[in-house]
Amino acid sequence: MAKVIQEISVEVAKPNYFPNPIAKQCDCNSRFLKVTLVDEKVPITIEKCAEVYINANRIDGKSGSYGGEVNDDGTVTVPLHSEMLELAGDVICDITIKNGKEKLTSTRFVVDVERVAAQEV
Numbered sequence: 586m587a588k589v590i591q592e593i594s595v596e597v598a599k600p601n602y603f604p605n606p607i608a609k610q611c612d613c614n615s616r617f618l619k620v621t622l623v624d625e626k627v628p629i630t631i632e633k634c635a636e637v638y639i640n641a642n643r644i645d646g647k648s649g650s651y652g653g654e655v656n657d658d659g660t661v662t663v664p665l666h667s668e669m670l671e672l673a674g675d676v677i678c679d680i681t682i683k684n685g686k687e688k689l690t691s692t693r694f695v696v697d698v699e700r701v702a703a704q705e706v
Contacts, residue, residue, distance in 0.1 A: 595691045605697040616665040630659030635684040639663035644674035673700035
């Protein structure tokens with residue numbers, strides 16, 4: 586099965602201004618974001634031992650956190666989980682990194698979930 590990995594840089598200290606990543610409604614285990622966390626455009630290297638989560642809030646108010654992984658290059662890869670993609674519309678997201686007693690969360694960004702043409706598939 587194909588894996589779609591969109592690369593984005595996400596700020597931790599100011600608003601994010603980039604084109605919204607796009608996903609299709611009802612996709613499952615096929616879409617991911619490879620995220621470089623940045624502080625004022627300066628990349629932050631995430632330690633391999635850290636925990637990483639994408640936090641998401643759908644248009645109906647349902648929210649959840651979904652585990653990702655730290656890549657060898659200090660970026661993180663997080664899933665666009667099927668629960669995030671259940672409904673078409675904007676999903677408000679941020680990324681949380683936990684390492685021991687330290688926790689850092691990015692500022693928000695939006696994933697645009699595009700409606701599928703037919704629900705039967």
